[in-house]
Amino acid sequence: MLTEERHATILNLLKEKEVVKIQELTEATGASESTIRRDLTDLEESGLLRRVHGGAAKVSRKRIEPSMGEKSNRFSEEKRAAGRLAASLIEDNDCVFIDAGTTTLALIPYIQAKNIVAVTSGFDHLRLLAAQGIEAYGTGGRLKKSTEALTGTGAVHGLQQYWFDKAFLGVNGIHLKAGYTTPDPEEAAVKTEAIKRAQQPFILADASKFQESTFAHIANLEDAVIITGKIPEKTRRMFEKVTDIKEALS
Amino acid sequence: MLTEERHATILNLLKEKEVVKIQELTEATGASESTIRRDLTDLEESGLLRRVHGGAAKVSRKRIEPSMGEKSNRFSEEKRAAGRLAASLIEDNDCVFIDAGTTTLALIPYIQAKNIVAVTSGFDHLRLLAAQGIEAYGTGGRLKKSTEALTGTGAVHGLQQYWFDKAFLGVNGIHLKAGYTTPDPEEAAVKTEAIKRAQQPFILADASKFQESTFAHIANLEDAVIITGKIPEKTRRMFEKVTDIKEALS
DNA sequence: AAATAATGATTGAAAATGATTGTTTTTGTA
DNA sequence: TACAAAAACAATCATTTTCAATCATTATTT
Incomplete structure (x- = not known):
């Protein structure tokens, strides 16, 4: 499966659910955990999702806090x-x-x-x-x-x-x-x-x-x-x- | 269940009810009491709820949304x-x-x-x-x-x-x-x-x-x-x- | 062929969790 | 009110899960 395809798969899953676990993603794509992690890092930097411990979550449009003040210092x-x-x-x-x-x-x-x-x-x-x-x-x-x-x-x-x-x-x-x-x-x-x-x-x-x-x-x-x-x-x-x-x- | 999911579950329950007991939350999420307590601490620090003895209570958020539905406050x-x-x-x-x-x-x-x-x-x-x-x-x-x-x-x-x-x-x-x-x-x-x-x-x-x-x-x-x-x-x-x-x- | 990029496995570090502890708060009863 | 039992609590610890970093291997490009 191509990188682009995986990214699309991940984002599609996130359209339906509020959060997805890493394990669900490895099963859906057949890729390894490492690869999924890298995908999530990329997609987060593009602002298309938000990483959470154990998986990824939708980005809420309203997003009041830029999740900066929190401990989630997930800037690249x-x-x-x-x-x-x-x-x-x-x-x-x-x-x-x-x-x-x-x-x-x-x-x-x-x-x-x-x-x-x-x-x-x-x-x-x-x-x-x-x-x-x-x-x-x-x-x-x-x-x-x-x-x-x-x-x-x-x-x-x-x-x-x-x-x-x-x-x-x-x-x-x-x-x-x-x-x-x-x-x-x-x-x-x-x-x-x-x-x-x-x-x-x-x-x-x-x-x-x-x-x-x-x-x-x-x-x-x-x-x-x-x-x-x-x-x-x-x-x-x-x-x-x-x-x-x-x-x-x- | 991921941390984020639990947090969402807790907040959703609080949308419907004025207060929730810890026990209700452990049952709804399958997590232990300790975990729920930690969740409540986090959510309280984010200002999303207020802890009370035995559980958690709604917080009236006048800061951002001028909560249209609420009719309790005479001034508002x-x-x-x-x-x-x-x-x-x-x-x-x-x-x-x-x-x-x-x-x-x-x-x-x-x-x-x-x-x-x-x-x-x-x-x-x-x-x-x-x-x-x-x-x-x-x-x-x-x-x-x-x-x-x-x-x-x-x-x-x-x-x-x-x-x-x-x-x-x-x-x-x-x-x-x-x-x-x-x-x-x-x-x-x-x-x-x-x-x-x-x-x-x-x-x-x-x-x-x-x-x-x-x-x-x-x-x-x-x-x-x-x-x-x-x-x-x-x-x-x-x-x-x-x-x-x-x-x-x- | 050489350089570059993507992948999967491995590792020690970090985070989250559940159980246990002793303490504080609440509740019921005298 | 005073007191004791019960419930809820914060703090701590060991365990499990997840994480980022690294490396070797495999594709892809140049």
Whole structure:
């Protein structure tokens, strides 16, 4: 059975039931436990299901808590490593921008610096920052439901009130020619503005984003420093000719 | 049975009954008493139920959902009536401002009008609006943790991008001399700005707010129409000399 | 052929569970 | 009220289950 088929089988089973056990999945697919576990890890990172001890569960659309505050720290190790590295760059008294998206969400729990001010376009980020006792500001703007990000001219306008020491952004593509890109132009505009208004802009990305490009241009590669988890040596050599790369080693 | 399944089972049982005994839960799930106890501890920490000696009890969740079905609380009934009346004032294609606070939160579920745009300074409000398929914008600004409101110059600045048909605000005091007041000056500034920018500003308030005054001035009584639940005849006569009052009769 | 990716088995670590302990709370009775 | 029995409790321990990491093997691509 092909990987894709297994993934489809798993998701179909989850349409009918609230949760599935690993054992049910090995029986349904004929694959080993290890393989199923890997499948579940992948599917969770794509946001298509939620892993639970013993199996997997449906993702509820309403999902109030981003299951971050809980112990279920099931971010990919890569994102965590990048998040940790990014957080370590924040110094006492900094004013920082934190972009919407799960990659940047992963850095928030690691922030140690005192007396910082954070502005964010992420809905969940705002609450998480405030919950950590960090002085948190929202950009304002339209709440885009799918990504839970504040976007559009409202957000850009909101940003123009501030000036940042550092900005931490997520993107969907990092491409030698296309630069940093993301699918939604409204979100791109916010990211572009944030990069403009930061002395040190950083892009957080995992390996899958390299050599990808999507619709809307954000900035050129040299406009920001890239923070990433482990990436292939080849990729690294290609991109570090154009901009700085901070590679988090776990 | 997986942990998640048990948790779901427990919560489902609690939807139907006010309390459940531990023994009922061990029978329903097949798990041991120890496990059920641990489940209850977890669920209580997540705020999803309340432990009582011998089992667990429902928790009334006023935080997120303004639990429509519940009729036990007199204040919430009053708020609901006012919310329903306020929502009926919103017409198709309106652009409205909805203030932070539980009073205004209560109006959101009753909005029927199509194709409206809503701007809000309330954190929960933003999500609730988006969840209802309403085009929702946040004001931006500092997230004040205690009230979950976006406040300060950031929020005022965000508001200045918009112009409203109607604005719905909550206040802490309605006083013949002091006008509308609220304890926090930062929040007051947001409310003042919203009233300025709306053709028809409304104040939502329950009876307890009348003849009260708190620190920060928002506006004068005549600057907005008051929407309220049932209030004493005497209060009504006093205040309707100065401004319009819409009294919701349940 | 060489590099890359996917798979299954194995391992020690981590998490969940059920039984047991002694303590606290409730209940019934004097 | 005072007291003792019963019920429910938190804390702890040993056992079982599940997990992530690693490695060797097998497909797949280059």
